[in-house]
Amino acid sequence: MNSETIYTVALGNLQKIGLTNTRMLYDRLGSATAVWEHRNNIRDILPSATERLITALKGYDEAVKRAEAEMEYAQSKNIKILCQHDSDYPARLTECPDAPLALFYMGNADLNTRHVISIVGTRRCTQYGRELCQSLISDLSLLRPDTLIVSGLAYGIDICAHRKALAAGLPTVGVLAHGLDRIYPAPHRHTAAEMLRHGGLLTEYISGTTPEKLNFVRRNRIVAGISEATIVVESAAKGGSLITAELAQEYQRDVFAFPGRITDESSIGCNNLIYGQKATLIQSADDIVKALNWEVTPSAPQPRQQELFVTLTDEQQRIVDTLQGSEGKQINQIIIDTNLSYMQVSNQLYELECMGIVTLLGGARYKLLRK
Helix, strand or coil, X not given: CCHHHHHHHHHHCCCCCCHHHHHHHHHHHCCHHHHHHCCCCHHHHCCCCCHHHHHHHCCHHHHHHHHHHHHHHHHHCXXXXXXXXXXXXXXXXXXXXXXXXXXXXEECCCCCCCCEEEXXXXXXXXXXXXXXXXXXXXXXXXXXXXXXEEECCCCCHHHHHHHHHHHHCCCEEEECCCCCCCCCCHHXXXXXXXXXXXXXXXXXXXXXXXXXXXXXXXXHHXXXXXXXXXXXXXXXXXXXXXXXXXXXXXXXXXXEECCCCCCCHHHHXXXXXXXXXXXXXXCCHHHHHHHCCCCCCCCCCCCCCCXXXXXXXXXXXXXXXXXXXXXXXXXXXXXXXXXXXXHHHHHHHHHHHHCCCEEEECCCEEXXXXX
């Protein structure tokens, strides 16, 4: 095992040390190995070291044992550990003062590819938001087919962005708020599995880490920092996508937002970003390409055909079957036809909408889009 990698993972997982202190120690001493060597006499190197820092470093030995176990786990699961001194570590992220010292990565996408954008938005996206995702990513696949799409694998705009990227043949990476030993939310595991073949999954958290609320907030800085620009598709007045946009601004990255009707709750955040000159108004992928001075490539790969029925769960397949050949059904009729509960049908219809398989019509009727 590489000792510097072990000490780096351990340093990044020390309890009660904080991101600022972690990065300060690493930068001042030049390596995680040096921090390890001076863990018991840190004031000889840093006379201003606080009691809190000294106390935190007392846990370094135990953290190293945990890091060694994590190295073994990563090797058994084909997980790459990317430290800031590694060439595969996202170079853009190293420019951020609170970047993680180590990342855990599964996938085949190049995190240092020339064109990387993050697409974020509300978890309660509308049909308007899904259509924006569809046209944005579809057009990007024609204008810049080497673009990497980054998001957070969450409900709403995140999962729509990942799925539309896969359908358009663009690589896509999900930044997780937990370890790579699980997928949250669980209904997105099929999409996550496909992303491992056409993109990847990235996290700063070791295995066993659960998706706690604070982890999602911290995750946003990676989504913002790894990309050249952040695009907010839909957002309410408050939400994680606005935090990501704010972080992107702090990192001196471009922020773009799609406008919406002033009466739509899901567009308030985007409209406020534009009104406050915190984001540039965009209407298409062409606006992004021009704003970032990207050259347009003359050709693009053919989008991959979605394996519609292969990736459906049993519940989703039952809903698709009952909608087959109809002009749309209300949710109560779908419940009767499938013998599923209201919660099951409601959740799976949401998933199928994000996948572009069904759409909501007037009269609260759901219709199959793909046959």
